[in-house]
Amino acid sequence: MSFTIALTGGIASGKTTASDYFAKQGVAIIDTDHIAREVVASGTSTLKDITAHFGQSVLHPDGSLDRAALRAHIFADPMQREWLEALLHPLIRVEANRQLKHAQSPYAIVVIPLLHKDMLPAYPINRVLCIDVNESTQIARLTERDGLDASTAQAIFSAQPSRQARLDIADDVIHNESSMDDFLQQLAEQHRQYLALGAQHA
Numbered sequence: 563m564s565f566t567i568a569l570t571g572g573i574a575s576g577k578t579t580a581s582d583y584f585a586k587q588g589v590a591i592i593d594t595d596h597i598a599r600e601v602v603a604s605g606t607s608t609l610k611d612i613t614a615h616f617g618q619s620v621l622h623p624d625g626s627l628d629r630a631a632l633r634a635h636i637f638a639d640p641m642q643r644e645w646l647e648a649l650l651h652p653l654i655r656v657e658a659n660r661q662l663k664h665a666q667s668p669y670a671i672v673v674i675p676l677l678h679k680d681m682l683p684a685y686p687i688n689r690v691l692c693i694d695v696n697e698s699t700q701i702a703r704l705t706e707r708d709g710l711d712a713s714t715a716q717a718i719f720s721a722q723p724s725r726q727a728r729l730d731i732a733d734d735v736i737h738n739e740s741s742m743d744d745f746l747q748q749l750a751e752q753h754r755q756y757l758a759l760g761a762q763h764a
């Protein structure tokens with residue numbers, strides 16, 4: 563198994579840009595958001611469980627999951643979010659760890675947006691990299707990127723681990739408040755460090 567980095571950060575912090583950069587360097591990327599979509603694909607037993615719990619209103623006419631409708635349910639009621647997480651997180655962990663076992667690059671990255679301290683033992687993580695931005699920047703980017711109103715953006719933001727909680731578990735932090743060039747330079751330096759650590763781990 564490759565030396566493994568957990569990549570985390572708040573919503574709209576730049577995680578996708580970061581993971582895309584590392585992928586272009588030949589790093590194996592295991593994205594738990596992608597896995598989360600796969601485990602609720604049309605026809606899966608997981609989607610049937612979700613539909614049985616929330617009702618047909620969380621489905622599109624073609625039978626696929628209506629993520630916006632589901633999001634409305636879970637952000638209106640924290641207990642519903644906890645129910646959904648209890649269903650999905652074990653499935654996501656199993657598949658992520660399966661993919662990590664087959665990673666062939668000098669190091670691998672598992673992207674876990676909602677990573678918190680209690681989750682660390684569930685993954686074979688050697689280091690945690692946090693993409694950090696201040697909270698006002700997150701909300702501004704989220705409303706612009708996804709076209710959400712401020713109250714919905716704030717609800718999503720509030721449901722995530724706090725900025726301080728992410729920083730507390732991070733071994734490495736990249737600040738994404740400046741230019742794209744600055745962000746990419748920080749990513750390049752981190753990549754060089756991880757190559758060296760991966761070589762030591764091999």
